Amino acid sequence: DTGVSQDPRHKITKRGQNVTFRCDPISEHNRLYWYRQTLGQGPEFLTYFQNEAQLEKSRLLSDRFSAERPKGSFSTLEIQRTEQGDSAMYLCASSSSRGGGTGELFFGEGSRLTVL
Amino acid sequence: AQSVSQHNHHVILSEAASLELGCNYSYGGTVNLFWYVQYPGQHLQLLLKYFSGDPLVKGIKGFEAEFIKSKFSFNLRKPSVQWSDTAEYFCAPSNQAGTALIFGKGTTLSVSS
Numbered sequence: 302d303t304g305v306s307q308d309p310r311h312k313i314t315k316r317g318q319n320v321t322f323r324c325d326p327i328s329e330h331n332r333l334y335w336y337r338q339t340l341g342q343g344p345e346f347l348t349y350f351q352n353e354a355q356l357e358k359s360r361l362l363s364d365r366f367s368a369e370r371p372k373g374s375f376s377t378l379e380i381q382r383t384e385q386g387d388s389a390m391y392l393c394a395s396s397s398s399r400g401g402g403t404g405e406l407f408f409g410e411g412s413r414l415t416v417l
Numbered sequence: 418a419q420s421v422s423q424h425n426h427h428v429i430l431s432e433a434a435s436l437e438l439g440c441n442y443s444y445g446g447t448v449n450l451f452w453y454v455q456y457p458g459q460h461l462q463l464l465l466k467y468f469s470g471d472p473l474v475k476g477i478k479g480f481e482a483e484f485i486k487s488k489f490s491f492n493l494r495k496p497s498v499q500w501s502d503t504a505e506y507f508c509a510p511s512n513q514a515g516t517a518l519i520f521g522k523g524t525t526l527s528v529s530s
Contacts, residue, residue: 305460332516343507343520344461357516392461396515404449404468404515408461 303327305409307393313415314383321379322412326395333376334406335368336392344392350376351398383416390414419444423508423521430498430528438493438524440508450491451509451518452482461507467491478502500530 306325314320326333332351336344347366348358352373365383370376380387390413394406424439442448452464465476472484482493491508505525511518 334518336520341522343509343523346517346519349516351516394461398514404451404511404513404518405463405466406515406518410460
């Protein structure tokens with residue numbers, strides 16, 4: 302499968318613990334996005350990278366959240382000191398800016414976080 | 418402020434019925450428009466997109482959408498739904514570069530056979 306892959310698919314943790322999610326985008330895609338989705342809502346933008354540069358980060362994003370894409374390939378999203386309100390599906394998507402970019406994002410299956 | 422509104426939260430139809438899902442957006446500048454679909458247990462995938470030109474665009478599985486600039490709308494339609502169309506549908510405007518995609522809350526479509 303050459304699509305976007307995310308790991309782990311499901312993470313259960315206790316409040317206050319740190320968690321990290323990994324995303325491997327489609328190999329030729331230089332843009333990578335993180336979204337969060339809660340029940341009954343559409344995906345909410347968190348941050349995006351072009352190559353290794355983090356170009357935009359949601360103002361709603363707590364300082365407990367950090368994302369990296371050190372070599373411009375895979376990315377990690379870390380949540381420190383998790384809270385119950387962090388429980389959600391974390392979605393990764395990738396796209397290509399070649400040809401100016403078209404806005405079509407390719408999504409992974411998501412990592413579901415449950416904070417107890 | 419950028420926003421998108423989907424008119425229906427949950428739509429229930431019988432097979433062969435016609436479908437129209439409403440979407441209105443508020444987005445500064447030139448906008449690209451998308452509908453994404455999420456089938457049960459699957460990831461989000463593109464249903465159709467509008468960039469420019471003919472305001473009536475066709476997507477996969479017989480879906481189409483019409484861009485009406487004056488109404489800031491991008492409604493999704495299908496003449497005859499099938500049971501396999503049961504899914505959640507998201508309207509999503511974006512900037513031209515595709516780096517600022519925002520999603521509506523989604524419409525759950527349930528089709529009974």
